[in-house]
Amino acid sequence: MLDLMRIFVQVVEEGSYTLVAHHLGVSQPAISNHMRSLEDKLGVKLFQRHGKGFILTQEGEVFYLHAQRILEEWNRLKEHLEENCAEVSGKVHIGASHIPGEYLLPYTLGPFQKDYPKISFKLSIGDSLEMADKVLSQEVDFAVIGSNFKTDKLNSVFWMPDQIKLVFTKDHPLNQLEVIQAADLNNYAMVIRENGSGHRRAVEDALINLNLHLEDFRISLEAGSTEAVKNAIRGGLGYSFISISALQPDDDALVARDVAGLEIERGFYLITRRNKLLTKPTQLCYDFLTGSTIEKQILRE
Template sequence: MNMRHLEIFLRVIEQGGFTKAALAMRLTQPTLSAAVRQLEESLETQLLNRLGREVVPTTAGRLLCGYARRIFALRQEALSELQALQAGEQGQLLLGGSTIPGTYILPQLVAGFSRDFPQIKVNLRLAATETIVSALREQLLELALVGGAVDDRRFDVIPCFGDELVVIVPLGHPWAGYENISEKELADVPMLLRERGSASRRAFELRLTEHGVDIPAERLIAEVGGNEALKQGVLAGLGVAVISKLAVVGEVNRRELVALPFAAGPLRRSFYLIQVKGFKLSVAAERFKALVLSRF
């Protein structure tokens, strides 16, 4: 029982004859005769009563007719939905972001996207880069903007946007009036750092190594698991910290914290737009990707 046979069968019933149906389908009558015969043979049931003048379905034929109509309705519905999906008229965008880009970059982009495509539901998930990467592989996400470099050939990675790491100190700190801070000076003050594995910590440590600086363990006051906690620590006077400039724009403007660039030049780090290589993006995701790259 294939679609073609069912379609021919339906048309013969609707048109009330093989010849009429053949005309309507732009086929010849023997083709329809053969198709219906094959259908009847495969079901081992007579489906149509061929009377001289008219062709009417048997009981079995009427039963099958109802099912065939439902099957074609489903097929039509599937085709319509696929087309709508293809045209981007509906759909869901499963988006991921690691902390910094997810907090300070993606929300604005998503806002713009939702304005342009209000019919697409956006689901933004924030988590550590590693978690995001796993979620991508498991198809829980389609696209993500993360702060950590992803060294995995199974992913397409596009550097995109970026950030500068700055040293933050509380307002009354001796460095508060400085223009910048040399890498060496950082070795001699109490410091708060993000946890190991954090992309910003890695970038910072790389910079120190480049300048031959090593932070003694006793200067490391705390390892903090989040940017908010890091800021709170600095505000409380526990020490200085290195953090994304984006994360302290508010505090700096409100003169609660002072952000100092590095003396050897700004410590930039890139964000990365990542997706699973070979994975076809949905139309929604494709559009979001285009938006991100155009804004960048």
């Protein structure tokens, strides 16, 4: 019955059988069958067709309110039971955009797992918009992304700052300039991240402050990851703007420079679904991250 309640609550909140079926990896008829089974068990109609969608019956509204409370109480009960265990265990599924997912979280989570060796992680990486959607659909427990998504269903907490700089190879003509002006960039090809990434949005916003747009530049490649961008730069496809967090010691062939009057700063944010109770392992990990930065981890070691 609890599983049927969870699906029912998700159907109501998503407003679509199809979306819930997609998120759960099942067919839409399977969700319909689950809801009919729930109605049969309760002996009441919960849904009423309305155009191409549905609305809740009066009984459905009452059941929705009680189902939310029951699921919340069940999660609290599990949490209390976990607290009584000698050692917390479980898996935390974290979503992340490319910079925190590839360069920051793997390093930051090490000290946490030393304290909680029976907690393991699953890390899903994609662009910021995709990860926000996964938090919304509860495919991940929470996410760390480069955009501030604060909505009626999502909560956003600042994690740490990030700075994005102009990057090219040592032998690039731009490296011969003592001071690089934004106008100098038009003479050479640019590599950019794909649409949907918080990184690209930050670059676009900074350029707009100088009355410039990506359409003003010669774009040689749109790439789906920062590593692809760095390899494109090494391969001679042009310059790009890259987070300094993504520049590693083995990137000695790349040079990071400032552009006069162009400052690209953003933040990384912890994104959770509002009113969702986190499991004990997830809450511990989330609390650890909200109180940690890379600098603090270095000091700790």
